[in-house]
Amino acid sequence: MNREVLGARIIQKKLIRYRIGLTYPEITDLENKEAEDTINQLIQEEIYRMIVEQGYEEDYTIEIWGDYEVKVNDKDLLSILLNIHSYSKGAAHGLKAVKALNIDLKRGKLYELKDLFLQNNNYIDKINEIVKEEIVTKDIPLLVEFETIDKRQDFYLTKEGITIFFQIYEYTPYAYGIPEFKISYDILTEMIDIKSPINAFLKE
Template identity: 70%
Template sequence: MGWMIQEEGKGQILKRKLIRHRVSLTYPEIVDLENKEVEKTINDLIQEEIYKMIVEQGYEEDYTKEFWGEYKVKLKENNILSMLIYINSYSKGAAHGLTAVKAINVDLISGKTYELQDLFVKNGVYIEKINEIIKEEIVEKDIPLLVEFETIDKKQDFYLTEDAVIIFFQLYEYTPYAYGIPEFSIPYAVLADLIDESSPMKVLIA
């Protein structure tokens, strides 16, 4: 396997390659964490998510389908790791391929995986606020919709950057294929009053 050190510090990221019949992808492996159980938990999670994504795109049903993938680290700071896993698939004769995206947001000390609901105070107001921002942006940017956007949920796809939480949706979930993966960047400052004290965003704001 080829590898590349992504970043210095506690917990480094090696770039691994998986090549087998109909599958060719790169994926991240976390190494050098002090807690080896946490390290294994995170790496197992990454591999499980990749496998699930491939199966969901028809690996075991369509034997003409090819798969390839990559990952992008969006944040590695204050022991918070936020990354995106991309899995692409293409069936012979199809007009175009498909891309699925999965975010992994994890604490490198505890191994805790964050869902959107873990970031905010438990009153649900954050959902209304984020919905409002997304709806405004849809109008402002004249984003083409297949179905009307109503609301995110507590397990909505997201990733973190240094200054914003990015809400995203899958291909065809709301927009046509040609639009790509819809993303909505919401600065932490806009959500400051709604962020839970235990949220990783609290550390990023500080």
């Protein structure tokens, strides 16, 4: 693999079990094989965790299917979304859960939101402000009032910015789907840690 690309080669794999059918990514051809194994283990563990959270081990009549999306795969940064759908017989509708994994391809490190920003900076307050403004301007229906994100907040990365998202029913009704709030890196530049992986995209 040409490491000038600074991305990972991704193979689509399938998980087929009783009432389960989904695709998921497998990373290959990394120079650091230990990191490669760690990343693939992270992906598989997260998929199984999501399946269990849908209630599969308690109710084998539940049907589960899913796929994934690659949001960025460049400059030694991989950001992927794992989408898991489930349906229980007799339910009014199915459910969807989404998990983002933001990974350092060199070390196999899983990034949390706090890893991207200066710890002495008010990045949480700034993101909260942006989310609250968008809730108002887009008239997003809420089940409960939005107060704040936290350091373990769900998010994914692109070359242009960070997207904060919430699960169905976390703040919004089922019909609204997964609420996403896209924030350009330019808005957060002064808050980004020098060691943050997104610095590579700011310099383009």
